[in-house]
Amino acid sequence: MVEQWNDSPGGFHPASAPDYLPVAQLRDLQLRRLQGIVGRAYENVPLFRERMNARGLAPGALRSLEDLRKLPFTVKADLRDTYPFGLFASPMQEVVRLHASSGTTGKPIVVAYTQEDIDVWTSVMVRSFAACGLHKGDIIQNAYGYGLFTGGLGAHYGGEGLGATVIPISGGNTDRQIMVLKDFGVTAICCTPSYFLHLMERAGELGVDIKKLPLRAGVFGAEPWTQQMRRRIEAGSSLKAYDIYGLSEIIGPGVAVECRHQDGLHIFEDHFYPEIIDPQSGEVLPDGAEGELVLTTLSKKAMPMIRYRTRDITSLAAEPCPCGRTIRRIRRIGRRSDDMFIIRGVNVFPSQVEAAMLAVEGTLPHYQIVLTRQKGLDQMEVQVEVTAEFFTDKIRSLEALQARIVHAIENTVGIRADVRLVEPHTIERSQGKAKRVLDQRNMA
Amino acid sequence: MKIKQLSVFLENKPGRLSVPCKALAKAGINILTLSLADTRQFGILRLVLRDWQEAKKALEAAGCVVNVTEVIAIEVEDRPGGLERVLEIVEQAGVNLEYMYAFTFGAKDKAILVFRFEDPDAAIKLLQAKGVNVIGGVDLFGRASK
Numbered sequence: 001m002v003e004q005w006n007d008s009p010g011g012f013h014p015a016s017a018p019d020y021l022p023v024a025q026l027r028d029l030q031l032r033r034l035q036g037i038v039g040r041a042y043e044n045v046p047l048f049r050e051r052m053n054a055r056g057l058a059p060g061a062l063r064s065l066e067d068l069r070k071l072p073f074t075v076k077a078d079l080r081d082t083y084p085f086g087l088f089a090s091p092m093q094e095v096v097r098l099h100a101s102s103g104t105t106g107k108p109i110v111v112a113y114t115q116e117d118i119d120v121w122t123s124v125m126v127r128s129f130a131a132c133g134l135h136k137g138d139i140i141q142n143a144y145g146y147g148l149f150t151g152g153l154g155a156h157y158g159g160e161g162l163g164a165t166v167i168p169i170s171g172g173n174t175d176r177q178i179m180v181l182k183d184f185g186v187t188a189i190c191c192t193p194s195y196f197l198h199l200m201e202r203a204g205e206l207g208v209d210i211k212k213l214p215l216r217a218g219v220f221g222a223e224p225w226t227q228q229m230r231r232r233i234e235a236g237s238s239l240k241a242y243d244i245y246g247l248s249e250i251i252g253p254g255v256a257v258e259c260r261h262q263d264g265l266h267i268f269e270d271h272f273y274p275e276i277i278d279p280q281s282g283e284v285l286p287d288g289a290e291g292e293l294v295l296t297t298l299s300k301k302a303m304p305m306i307r308y309r310t311r312d313i314t315s316l317a318a319e320p321c322p323c324g325r326t327i328r329r330i331r332r333i334g335r336r337s338d339d340m341f342i343i344r345g346v347n348v349f350p351s352q353v354e355a356a357m358l359a360v361e362g363t364l365p366h367y368q369i370v371l372t373r374q375k376g377l378d379q380m381e382v383q384v385e386v387t388a389e390f391f392t393d394k395i396r397s398l399e400a401l402q403a404r405i406v407h408a409i410e411n412t413v414g415i416r417a418d419v420r421l422v423e424p425h426t427i428e429r430s431q432g433k434a435k436r437v438l439d440q441r442n443m444a
Numbered sequence: 445m446k447i448k449q450l451s452v453f454l455e456n457k458p459g460r461l462s463v464p465c466k467a468l469a470k471a472g473i474n475i476l477t478l479s480l481a482d483t484r485q486f487g488i489l490r491l492v493l494r495d496w497q498e499a500k501k502a503l504e505a506a507g508c509v510v511n512v513t514e515v516i517a518i519e520v521e522d523r524p525g526g527l528e529r530v531l532e533i534v535e536q537a538g539v540n541l542e543y544m545y546a547f548t549f550g551a552k553d554k555a556i557l558v559f560r561f562e563d564p565d566a567a568i569k570l571l572q573a574k575g576v577n578v579i580g581g582v583d584l585f586g587r588a589s590k
Contacts, residue, residue, distance in 0.1 A: 386453045386509050393451035393490060393513045393560065394542055395481050421486050423455050424509050 003163065009137055013130035015123070015162070018270050019325040026326060027065060030273055033298035035062050038071070041304040044089035047082060048074075048306060068275070068296065069284050073307045079109040079249060088112050090302040100148040101248040101347060108148070111248050112302035118157070120299050124254035124268045125158020131259045131266060131325075132217050132242040134188050136163035141181060143191035144222065144345070145171040150252030151222050151345060155190045158254060164188070171195070171345075174202045185214055192345050193220040193229055193241065194441075198376025200236050210237045219244050221253055222345035223378075224333060230262075243332055249308055250295050256330055264317050264329030271299050274330065275307070276316050279337040287318040292337050293330060311338045341437055343371060343378045348413050350436040353382060356408035360401070361390055368427045369417075373441040380417040382409065385424050445568050445580050446514040448496040449558070452489040453509045456482055464489060467506035473499045476588050477558065479545035490545070492517075492558060494585045515560045516568055517547070517584050519577040522555040530557075533574045539567050549588060556584070 001014035021029070039059040041048040051072045052058070061067060079087060088095065096115050100108035113121065134140070140159040144151030152170055159166035169180055171191070177199055180186065189196065196218055203210045215237060221244035233241045245265050246253035255272050256265035267274050272295050276285045279292040293310045297303075313336060317329040340349050353369060366385040371378060382405070390401060398421060405419045428435060454460040461480070468475060468491075476492045493499045496512070503510050520526040534541055540562040547556040556579060561567035568578050579587075 388509050388511065391451070391453050391509050391511045393449065393488060393511050395483060395488060396542075398486070398488075399483065421453070421455075423453060423460070423507070425507050426455070 003136065009135040010133070013135060015126045016130045016325075019127060019131070019266060019268075019327050021270070021326055023326050026269060029270055030298060031062075031065050033270075034065065034068060034273060034296065035059065037296070037298055037300070037304045038062055038306060040089055040301070041306055045087055045304070047078060047087060048304075065273070068273070068307065071307055073282065073294065073309050074305055075309050076109065076249070076311075079111075080107060083107050084110040085112070087303055089304055090114050095302050097153075099150045099153075099248055099252065101150070109249065111150075114301045117251070117300050117302050120271055121154060121251050121254060122157040122161040124251070124271060125154055126161040127268060128244055128254050128257035129158055129162045129164070129188075129219065131257050131323075132188075132219055132240075133260055134162060134164060134217055134219075138162075138164040138187045138217075139167065139185055140164050141167045141169055141177070141184070141186045141189045143169055143171055143177060143189060143195065144253075149345065150246070150248045151190075154246070154252040154254055155219070159190075174199060175206070178203050178206060178208055181210075181213060181215065182208055187214050188217040188219065189215060189239070190219045192223045193218075193225040193233065194223060194373060194376050194378055195344075196220060196233060196237075196241075196376075197229070200233070201376055213238060215239045217242060219257075221245060223342040224335070226334070227332070245330070245333065247310060250297055250305055250310075251300065255295065259321060259323040259325060261322050263321070264331050266321065266323075266325050266327050266329050267316075269327045271297065273298055274316055274328065276314070277309075279309075279311075279313075287316045287328070290315045290331075293333075311336045311340060313337055339437055341369075341371065341439060343380055343415055346413070346415055348380075348415065352412045353409055353417075356412040357382075357384070357405060360404045360408045365390075366424075366427050368435065369437045371437065371439045371441050378441060380415055381420055382417045383420045383422045383427060385427055386421050387424065445516060445578050446564050447492060447517055447558075447581050447584060449513045449515040449560070450491045450493065450496055450500055450503065451511040451513060452491070452503060453511075454482075454487045454489055456484065456486050460487075461489065463506060464491075464503055464508050467502045467508070468493070468499060471498060471502035473502060476585075477545065477547045479543075479558075481543065492547075494588070513560065514564050515558050516564055516571075517579040518557050518559055518571065519550070519554050519579055520557060522550060522553050526555065527557065530571070530576055533571060533576065534561075534567070537570050539563070539570060547588075551587070556587075 001017040003014045042059045094114045095112045097113040100110045142155045146152030218239045218241045230241045242258045244257045246255040256267040258265050275294040276291040285291045293312045293314050295308050297305045312333045314330045314333050365387050368383045370381045402419045409417045452464045479490045481488045500510050542560040544559045550556045
């Protein structure tokens with residue numbers, strides 16, 4: 001449904017119509033789209049074809065949504081192993097956009113979009129904003145980073161598609177963000193929740209009363225956050241803080257979003273089919289059970305994803321939401337099934353930090369990544385145990401070594417970390433194995 | 445002519461220095477001299493001891509990371525300009541001096557300093573040619589026990 005000239009803001013948004021499809025029609029649509037996407041992946045992507053052939057499966061084998069369980073999973077390593085373009089199902093002539101996100105070993109993973117894919121992405125972002133109660137006339141300050149990261153452009157096109165006014169300010173430069181927030185009459189902001197906390201703090205220091213601004217919605221994502229953090233944000237500002245979920249491998253932001261009831265994230269099931277599995281056995285779990293979220297894209301042309309393991313732990317809620325949407329909800333994502341962590345919107349794997357240290361020293365010392373949050377900004381410190389191999393009697397060489405590790409990590413991960421040299425055996429071992437990531441970010 | 449120096453890595457935190465000192469005390473090893481270089485985050489304790497192999501074992505057993513470097517001990521006149529003369533020779537020859545520190549003992553009117561050169565052999569040759577008294581281990585440890 002398309003918005004009409006006489007639709008009134010704050011009412012039902014026509015773009016949200018697919019969110020309210022009767023379940024039977026939604027399942028029928030999903031099945032047909034699933035059959036189409038699996039056929040497309042089979043025909044155009046060797047990896048999918050080989051894996052299906054190995055199991056004796058042809059695309060025609062999909063007669064029901066449950067049959068999806070027969071198909072093999074896709075994992076992040078598949079994107080890395082086929083770097084850069086190995087999973088593309090469209091010729092480059094039809095690909096209009098590439099994005100990239102950090103992978104496990106320094107090489108990013110690359111994702112592709114046809115114009116149709118961009119249009120779908122825009123439509124789910126429009127529906128996301130609409131679910132948060134935004135509409136034409138809203139002024140959206142988009143403080144997600146613009147660039148290879150999908151956050152910036154995803155929210156940008158969604159905001160424009162909604163008919164709102166988008167301020168493409170991108171990330172960083174906090175004082176300017178606050179000036180724009182105050183002077184431009186901004187009514188909605190998109191950024192990571194931790195960055196908004198930082199904005200709140202800085203506004204206080206600058207004497208700007210954020211509660212008096214017309215700001216009424218925050219669309220926050222790209223990192224895990226908690227209910228306590230939401231309460232802190234909402235208590236210290238005039239806005240309602242909405243959780244938005246997405247990942248580049250699937251499309252970017254706009255896979256799922258909270259509605260005004262803020263009780264779980266509605267997943268746009270007409271484009272992204274969700275399953276919850278036991279991360280150990282791979283068995284599909286019933287609605288309500290906690291497990292790993294697995295997503296299948298139902299419409300993506302340039303890069304279909306079949307049963308992509310997100311590593312995010314959540315559950316699916318099938319019971320109806322008071323908002324009336326029929327698309328299911330996923331519970332807010334609190335943790336992951338692997339050791340990946342998200343810092344300032346960037347996915348980081350300890351293995352990337354390891355690769356950087358290996359490159360510098362040739363050996364891998366014991367290390368630990370300590371995450372903290374200072375003034376609302378995530379900080380990463382890498383503690384490295386000094387070993388006889390690289391310890392010297394010269395301060396200068398140790399400082400040079402520190403600098404080389406900092407540089408190598410920044411090159412690999414894209415985030416500047418503090419490197420701290422520590423004495424041997426100071427990093428705690430559990431069962432002989434060091435705990436690689438110590439997340440001390442106070443989510444409250 | 446060269447003397448072994450042990451370096452121990454320390455975090456710049458209260459109580460860290462006592463770990464290596466305790467280990468040496470327990471092993472009954474006397475420290476001839478030491479110096480401590482530090483940054484905001486960490487420090488390096490440098491030690492000269494008679495029985496450096498035993499000391500290294502004791503320190504490593506206490507969990508310390510130990511590095512062995514060669515330094516040289518130089519005797520200078522214990523009067524104004526005594527050190528300056530040696531430094532002048534080093535500077536003019538363009539030899540790279542990393543750091544230096546002093547012994548607590550020396551002969552009458554003489555002081556003994558520890559020098560850490562990038563290339564100790566070249567430094568010894570240069571200093572001896574200029575008549576500077578480079579003291580070997582045997583002589584040094586002999587003096588220490590007086």
